[in-house]
Amino acid sequence: MDQRISFVTLAVADVAASRSFYVDGLGWTPEIEAEGVLMIRVGEHVILSLWDRREFEEEVGRIASGGDGLAPFTLAHNVATRAEVDAVLELARSLGCEAPAAEERVWGGYTGYFADPDGVRWEIAYNPGPVGQTVLP
Incomplete structure (x- = not known):
């Protein structure tokens, strides 16, 4: 098996809300749009696949309900400068996301976080x- 990832699939509560966030808000371009799924290169x-949660469970299996807290993973978007980190976080804030200020990290980087409509x-x-x-590209 090759050492690579082809798709990152997220089971989402509302594909239309996810489309609004990623396409209309962040300005990303869909590759495929169909009932219950949105795929973005x-x-x-690498493709980010946003899939209706119910349809995801029908094909893949039941999603665990863990109660309060965050999903046990993050997706990362790396940029070339600290200023770009701040600009992307500001865009997220303009879309209604909670996005605390970025911080200098002990490993030498500068990072911040925001959440999509599904957290x-x-x-x-x-x-x-x-x-x-x-x-980086």
Whole structure:
């Protein structure tokens, strides 16, 4: 098996609300739109798939209900400068997201977070190190 990820699929409560957030709000371009699913190219070979939660469960299996708290993962969007981190967080705030100020991290980066309509946390990161540079376009 090749060492790569092709799709990141999120089971969402309302595909229309997710579309409004990602396409109308963030300005991303859909690759595929169909009943219950929205697919957006987020990298040269990576698709973010936003899938109706009910249809997701029918195909994949029951989603655990964990109560309060965050989903146990984040999605990261790396940028080339600290100023870009601040700009993306400001865009998120303009869309109604809670997006606290970014912070300097002990590993040398600068990051902040916001959540999409389903509470999925996005990390907006400036990582000046070699690994951070490999993920930039």
